[in-house]
Amino acid sequence: MIAIAKEIYGAKNYKNMVLELNASDDRGIDVVRDKIKSFCSTQQLMNKGLKFVILDECDSMTNAAQFALRRIVEKYTRTTRFCLICNYVSKLIPALQSRCTRFRFGPLDDDSVMTKLGEVAVSENLTLEDGSGEAIVKLSGGDMRKVLNILESCSLAYKNIPVQKVFEVTGRPSREDVDSMFQGLASTSFNQSYQQILNLKLTKSLSVDDVVREIHKELMVTEMPDHQKMFLVNRLAEIEYRLAQGCNERAQIASLVGAFMEVRTMG
DSSP states (O other), X not given: OHHHHHHHHHHHHHHHHEEEEETTTSOSHHHIIXXXXXXXXXXXXXXXXXXXXXXXXXXXXXXXXXHHHHHHHHHTTTTXXXXXXXXXXXXXXXXXXXXXXXXXXXXXXXXXXXXXXXXXHHHTTOEEOTTHHHHHHHHHTTOHHHHHHHHHHHHTTOSEXXXXXXXXXXXXXXXXXXXXXXXXXXXXXXXHHHHHHHHHHHHHTOOHHHHHHHHHHHHHTSOOOHHHHHHHHHHHHHHHHHHHTTOOHHHHHHHHHHHHHHHHTOO
């Protein structure tokens, strides 16, 4: 949106005609009353046309700030246009949603992300070793901002970025780690599997939440009877919920292993 605004207003008028805020940082009602209202109400003597307000991550704004913003949108609709960018539209109050036209943007496809990642790496004099680019694209989930953040984090330590370092920097389990854990869950004893996952978590600083998500992805492409898969998916969902509520991670690792031990006994 910033690029579009610069194209419309030009570099000369951009600062006077466009207000860009990250609502996750400036999300209180005072920001709406002071910065946004002041910008909308001020008349530009030398510039004509509509002003433009860009609010990124506006779903982080408090309810009071959103109600105040709704009133400003209504009052200055003749002179100002508002662009509200959010991750979760359900967190915006209905009164604010009803005054906007929705545009939904899905994740970028892997080929487009890979192409842009290669261009950025070349311009920054970085070398992506075999598999590193694919790993970054997979971890990003189609989010170009995540791609750039991961690349920047890796570039602080390495100019030649190996695939294993991508997973170490992000703290996410690698493909080999996931295969190893899943194989252990499917074939080894309770204590062996529990200790294996715990050791990987401690040595590689993995989040149990990430481990559960990766195990779930692996489970969905594994051939097994439907009733066993349904049982495991249900247990994984319960574990993820308990982790979100702040439950003990070691207990949830044990629960994960126990679910796979239990499913082995099913006919």
